[in-house]
Amino acid sequence: GIQVEQSPPDLILQEGANSTLRCNFSDSVNNLQWFHQNPWGQLINLFYIPSGTKQNGRLSATTVATERYSLLYISSSQTTDSGVYFCAVEIVTGTYKYIFGTGTRLKVLA
Amino acid sequence: KAGVTQTPRYLIKTRGQQVTLSCSPISGHRSVSWYQQTPGQGLQFLFEYFSETQRNKGNFPGRFSGRQFSNSRSEMNVSTLELGDSALYLCASSLYGRDMGDQPQHFGDGTRLSIL
Numbered sequence: 345g346i347q348v349e350q351s352p353p354d355l356i357l358q359e360g361a362n363s364t365l366r367c368n369f370s371d372s373v374n375n376l377q378w379f380h381q382n383p384w385g386q387l388i389n390l391f392y393i394p395s396g397t398k399q400n401g402r403l404s405a406t407t408v409a410t411e412r413y414s415l416l417y418i419s420s421s422q423t424t425d426s427g428v429y430f431c432a433v434e435i436v437t438g439t440y441k442y443i444f445g446t447g448t449r450l451k452v453l454a
Numbered sequence: 455k456a457g458v459t460q461t462p463r464y465l466i467k468t469r470g471q472q473v474t475l476s477c478s479p480i481s482g483h484r485s486v487s488w489y490q491q492t493p494g495q496g497l498q499f500l501f502e503y504f505s506e507t508q509r510n511k512g513n514f515p516g517r518f519s520g521r522q523f524s525n526s527r528s529e530m531n532v533s534t535l536e537l538g539d540s541a542l543y544l545c546a547s548s549l550y551g552r553d554m555g556d557q558p559q560h561f562g563d564g565t566r567l568s569i570l
Contacts, residue, residue, distance in 0.1 A: 377558055385542055385564055392558035430497065432559075441510055442487065442559070444497035 346371040346435050348445040355450045357421050365416040365448045367431035375434040376407050378416050381447075382427045390416070390429075421452045456481065458547050458562035466568045472533040475565045479526050479547030485509075486528040487559065488520060491542040500543075503528050504550075532567075540569045 347370040357363055367376070378390040391398050391405040393414065398405055402421075407414040414431055431445045459478040467473050479486050488500040499512040503522035520530045526547075532539055543566075546559040 379561075385566075387544060387546075387561035387564075389558050389560055432497075441512065442489075442499050444489075444499075446496060 346373070346433065346443055348431065348433055348443050350429075350431060350445040350448050352448060353446065355448060357450065357452050359421060359423060359452055359454050361421050361452075362417070362419045363421060363450070365418070365429050365450075367414040367416070367445050369412050369414075369431075369433050369443075371412075371435065373409070373412075373433040373435055376409075376414050377432045378405055378414070379430045379432065380425075380427050381430060387430075418450075421450075423452045423454050426450055426452050458545055458560055460543075460545050460562035460565050462565060463563065464566050464568075466570060467535050468570050469535055469537060471535050472531065473535060473567065475530045475532075475543055475545075475567075477528045477530070477545030477547075477562060479528070479545075480560055483547035483549050483560075484526055485548045485550060485557075486522055486526065487546045487548075488528070488530050489544040489546065490514075491544060491564075492538075492540070497544075500530070535569050537569050540567060542566050 349368045351366045375394040380388045393405045393407045395409045402419045404417045428447045428449050430447045432442050461476045485504045487502040491497045501511040502509045506522045517533045522528045542564045544564045546561045548557045548559045
């Protein structure tokens with residue numbers, strides 16, 4: 345089946361630093377979403393981005409579907425950005441299914 | 455607009471029992487999906503319901519089942535509970551589901567199930 349891999353698995357940043365998180369997927373996908381899971385377990389939808397680039401404040405994301413990867417950029421990181429970032433892909437095969445990546449655990453230090 | 459509501463938030467059961475979890479989607483959303491999150495397996499898709507019909511099912515045993523009502527609310531049932539069923543169960547809703555353009559999933563806060 346499709347593989348969804350995220351890198352790096354863990355990341356520690358000083359507040360104010362920038363970072364890039366990557367999501368690689370092994371097959372064609374219908375759609376892709378980025379989520380942030382905060383320390384309380386809540387999953388927050390960040391971007392719905394099957395292709396192209398989107399920006400929302402300090403966050404932006406780019407998906408290059410033809411090359412099967414997506415990037416999430418976090419600029420001027422804050423302690424509230426800490427948590428786990430997941431990408432999830434909706435696969436193209438006959439039935440609808442969402443596959444989550446392994447996640448990137450981010451800790452932002454004050 | 456109220457978000458996705460899952461009840462209960464926490465639940466403790468013993469092996470062999472059964473459990474029913476509830477999910478109320480965002481008003482107007484017709485697609486409800488269920489996910490299991492464990493430290494070992496990560497986030498895994500259980501099943502998706504749309505207009506009271508199960509549209510897709512992940513790779514879980516038959517002990518895991520669900521249903522959706524006419525108001526789009528959904529329930530998930532797990533029978534003959536095992537220790538390995540301890541997990542955070544997340545529900546997500548979207549307007550239509552697949553093939554309908556920009557329809558992101560919105561998640562509830564989850565039900566944390568512990569099996570003793």
